[in-house]
Amino acid sequence: MQTEVRRKDLVYPDLSxxxxxxxFDVYNELGFGYSESHYQKAIAISLRENNxxxxxxxxxxxxxxNEIIGKYFLDYLIEDKVILEIKKEAKFSKKNIDQVNxxxxxxxxxxxxxxxxxxxGIKFKRLVYLN
Numbered sequence: 001m002q003t004e005v006r007r008k009d010l011v012y013p014d015l016s017x018x019x020x021x022x023x024f025d026v027y028n029e030l031g032f033g034y035s036e037s038h039y040q041k042a043i044a045i046s047l048r049e050n051n052x053x054x055x056x057x058x059x060x061x062x063x064x065x066n067e068i069i070g071k072y073f074l075d076y077l078i079e080d081k082v083i084l085e086i087k088k089e090a091k092f093s094k095k096n097i098d099q100v101n102x103x104x105x106x107x108x109x110x111x112x113x114x115x116x117x118x119x120x121g122i123k124f125k126r127l128v129y130l131n
Contacts, residue, residue, distance in 0.1 A: 010126075011110050011111040011126075011128055012081055012082055012110070012111050015052075015078065015079055015081065015082055016082060016111065016113060016126065018050060018052060019052075019078060019082060019084060019113055020113065020124055022043060022046040022047060022050065022052075023043070023086075023113075023115050023122050023124060024122055025046060026039060026042045026043055026046060026122075027117060027121060027122040029042070030042060032117065032118065032119045033119075034088075034117075035088070036086060036087065036088045036117075039086055039088070039117050040056070040075060040086060043076070043084075043086065044056060044076075047076075047078070052078060052079060053078070053079050053080070054076050054077065054078045054079070054084075055074075055076065055077045056075065056076055057073050057074070057075070058073065058074040058076075058077045058107075059071060059072070059073055060072045060073075060074070060103075060106055060107060062106070072102070072103060072106060074103055074107070077107070077109075081109065081110070081111065082109070082111050082112065082113060083100065083103050083104060083107065083109055083111070083112035083113070084112070084113050084115065085099070085100050085103070085112060085113070085114050085115070086114075086115045086116075086117065087114070087115070087116050087117070088116070088117045088118065089116050089118060090116070090118045090119075090120075091116070092114060092116060092123070092125055096114060097114065097125070097127065100112045100114050100127050101127060101129065104127060104128075104129035105129055105131075108131065109129065110128060110129055110130065111126065111127070111128055111129075112126075112127045112129075113125070113126055113127075114127060
């Protein structure tokens with residue numbers, strides 16, 4: 001008999017487990033060495049195959065005093081709940097973590113997954129924003 005052990009304090013645990021599983025599946029099939037855009041296309045295929053709703057390259061203008069001063073483009077917004085940002089780097093840089101935290105705040109979302117595809121495998125961080 002297999003018992004299911006999942007933390008009860010996680011934000012969107014079932015959805016995030018599915019997303020992370022997809023990331024591992026993509027890496028296991030493709031391996032290392034592809035461009036970020038190739039991984040993005042493979043993730044989109046897997047999300048569709050798993051009937052998970054998502055939007056790609058979601059635009060958000062950055063405003064100050066009602067004027068647009070910049071813009072963000074999320075890699076993915078999944079089920080209108082989880083931000084998924086992918087990178088092709090060996091480490092989680094402060095710059096990338098700050099970027100994703102800004103996405104969470106700007107989009108008023110609770111959870112983001114930052115994933116790095118590197119030669120040693122897929123690594124991910126869950127970032128939580130509680131306003």
